[in-house]
Amino acid sequence: MGNRELGCHRGLRALRLVGSAGNAGTTMRTNRRRPPRCGRAILMLALAAVLAACSGAPAGDPAPATTITPAAAARPERGGSGGEAPANPRWDKYHTSAEVNTSLAAWAQKFPTLTEVYSIGQTLRGSPLMVIEITNKATGSAADKPGYYYDGNIHAGELTGGEVALHFAWYLLNNYGRDERVTRLVDTRAIYIRPKFNPDGADLALTSAQTLRSTPRPYDQDGDGLLDEDPPNDLDRDAHITQMRVPNPDGAWYVSPDDPRLMLRRPGAGGGRGGGGSSPQPPEGTRFYDVVSEGIDDDGDGRVNEDGVGGIDMNRNFPRNWGLEFEQSGAGPYPLSEPETAATVAFLSLHRNITGIFHGHTSGGFVYRLPSTTAWSNFSAPDQALILEQSARYEETTEQAAVPSYTNPDVHRHGTLISWGYWDFGVIGFVPEFWGGMGIDYDEDGEISDLERLRYHDAELERSYFTEWAPFDHPELGPVEIGGWHSKFVNQNPPLELLQREVELYVPWMLWLAEIAPQIEVTDVAVTAEGDGTFRVRIDVVNSGYLPTNLTQRALDAEIAVPVRAIAELTGAEFVGGNGRVDIGHLRGTREGGGPGAPTSSTGSAELVVRATGDNPMISLAVVSERGGTVRRRLPLR
Numbered sequence: 001m002g003n004r005e006l007g008c009h010r011g012l013r014a015l016r017l018v019g020s021a022g023n024a025g026t027t028m029r030t031n032r033r034r035p036p037r038c039g040r041a042i043l044m045l046a047l048a049a050v051l052a053a054c055s056g057a058p059a060g061d062p063a064p065a066t067t068i069t070p071a072a073a074a075r076p077e078r079g080g081s082g083g084e085a086p087a088n089p090r091w092d093k094y095h096t097s098a099e100v101n102t103s104l105a106a107w108a109q110k111f112p113t114l115t116e117v118y119s120i121g122q123t124l125r126g127s128p129l130m131v132i133e134i135t136n137k138a139t140g141s142a143a144d145k146p147g148y149y150y151d152g153n154i155h156a157g158e159l160t161g162g163e164v165a166l167h168f169a170w171y172l173l174n175n176y177g178r179d180e181r182v183t184r185l186v187d188t189r190a191i192y193i194r195p196k197f198n199p200d201g202a203d204l205a206l207t208s209a210q211t212l213r214s215t216p217r218p219y220d221q222d223g224d225g226l227l228d229e230d231p232p233n234d235l236d237r238d239a240h241i242t243q244m245r246v247p248n249p250d251g252a253w254y255v256s257p258d259d260p261r262l263m264l265r266r267p268g269a270g271g272g273r274g275g276g277g278s279s280p281q282p283p284e285g286t287r288f289y290d291v292v293s294e295g296i297d298d299d300g301d302g303r304v305n306e307d308g309v310g311g312i313d314m315n316r317n318f319p320r321n322w323g324l325e326f327e328q329s330g331a332g333p334y335p336l337s338e339p340e341t342a343a344t345v346a347f348l349s350l351h352r353n354i355t356g357i358f359h360g361h362t363s364g365g366f367v368y369r370l371p372s373t374t375a376w377s378n379f380s381a382p383d384q385a386l387i388l389e390q391s392a393r394y395e396e397t398t399e400q401a402a403v404p405s406y407t408n409p410d411v412h413r414h415g416t417l418i419s420w421g422y423w424d425f426g427v428i429g430f431v432p433e434f435w436g437g438m439g440i441d442y443d444e445d446g447e448i449s450d451l452e453r454l455r456y457h458d459a460e461l462e463r464s465y466f467t468e469w470a471p472f473d474h475p476e477l478g479p480v481e482i483g484g485w486h487s488k489f490v491n492q493n494p495p496l497e498l499l500q501r502e503v504e505l506y507v508p509w510m511l512w513l514a515e516i517a518p519q520i521e522v523t524d525v526a527v528t529a530e531g532d533g534t535f536r537v538r539i540d541v542v543n544s545g546y547l548p549t550n551l552t553q554r555a556l557d558a559e560i561a562v563p564v565r566a567i568a569e570l571t572g573a574e575f576v577g578g579n580g581r582v583d584i585g586h587l588r589g590t591r592e593g594g595g596p597g598a599p600t601s602s603t604g605s606a607e608l609v610v611r612a613t614g615d616n617p618m619i620s621l622a623v624v625s626e627r628g629g630t631v632r633r634r635l636p637l638r
């Protein structure tokens, strides 16, 4: 919406609703930094002036629907000039879901023996939820191999997750037959990769100035009965939502004497972090400001940008410990209300060979491990040990920290994917928060200040990720300045120049997560003739993988884990006793440890007695482990 359309009547409506806004409290939100809750006084002051100036304006018309227009300028974050072959995506740009789908299709064509590409559902807008399945089909079907699930970009603006997942698919396909580790993995595992968990939200975040948590499904975030009625507004048309600095003698911010781009927090202004470490006492005569996110009060409720696009957090929409809105904001109307989350649970539940969940987010440069929606003390000791071991591997391979998804047993998250994955599906999952931020500690004081970040930005990056402060005549606030970081590509995701390094960083851990799966092998099948056409068939199996076939203690305790079974089918023969199904039980892998009831041996066997009834009697054997793969043998009885 252009500045010119913001006539007097908007201000008038805002003032009319001051009473209710006052009761509800005024919030001015910003992108990331969340400066002080401030500015109500000055906003009201400004509105009073507006009212005085245009008392004849209409006051009763409904607020116009907010339209989200694509960014006016071509977004530099979409990559520089230069082509891109879909089969070899560039890692210095962020890809739309259409571009991702084009790459997946290119790989399906280029690597037909290694890939299947399919949709597992559809968004509200009809976009397909695409998955690429990677395995060497010549060594068995994906369903017969232990698998691993990788996704990204459930949170719309957390675009790096999509790129990490897309890159991982590219990495596997392009190194198959070249790199021994990758070749072995693709020969023995089923890798399910879903770069865009949330294609609609991700595309909106990438191609517009708007920010949204996850799905663009309209949602009433402020409880006023209106949906998405007051998003941030790109007033200066630079294709980014930055910040506004609003002169206010009582404001909590002032301009840094070291760099006029940088705002410093006024000493004693309470809460929040100082812009450049501990802010010095500003000199006499310093001008102070409120700093708020760029926008106007679209719905005239006295608050700015309080209900933007969407608001459901799909990673609070899963069934395990799902919570109502009062205890979990963004939970959605009911568990799995969103097509993207419902498709996820259906897909995982129907792919029981999946041994773990890699759920890619940003930012921070760490991994969230379990617990997530319930206390750590509810986890069995063996599972605690396993979660910590997998977390430690992340720390070793990335040199970044693993931290619990929550630490307070009373105040925790609700309805997260990895919590459902563990408690209801029996697998351990992780939420890597990519991107630890940029900068150089030039003065070696142990931290990277905002000043150092700006210096790094100026010196090391090719593109600019900062909009210089520039005057703007705000329809409600009067003269302000608009400027600041392009937060989406600095704080939430890496600048393009640093993206490739980020997507490559996680590959070793991602490989390892799939490598540690249980792996069933048949070591021997012995057929012994016992006379009268009777045969004794003995199958010896081993779990040569690292994890036990039950994966977790939870899967045993909750009876999620299905024992390893031998299942036989006969032609020209019949079973002597039994029905051809023999439970072998769970098999430990090469990993030590395990709790009560956990398997203690990595080997097992099954025996069947059969009798020939015709010519050419044959037995077809399948040793089936849900998580450790299925091995098939067919042999003559003689």
Ligand SMILES: [Ca+2]
Binding pocket: 219, 220, 221, 222, 223, 224, 225, 226, 227, 228, 229, 307
């Ligand atoms: Ca609303």
Ligand SMILES: [Ca+2]
Binding pocket: 233, 234, 235, 236, 237, 238, 239, 240, 241, 242, 294
């Ligand atoms: Ca802007």
Ligand SMILES: [Ca+2]
Binding pocket: 230, 297, 298, 299, 300, 301, 302, 303, 304, 305, 306
């Ligand atoms: Ca508002």
Ligand SMILES: [Ca+2]
Binding pocket: 230, 231, 232, 233, 295, 296, 297, 298, 304, 305, 306
């Ligand atoms: Ca707004």
Ligand SMILES: [Zn+2]
Binding pocket: 155, 158, 361, 362
């Ligand atoms: Zn996230």
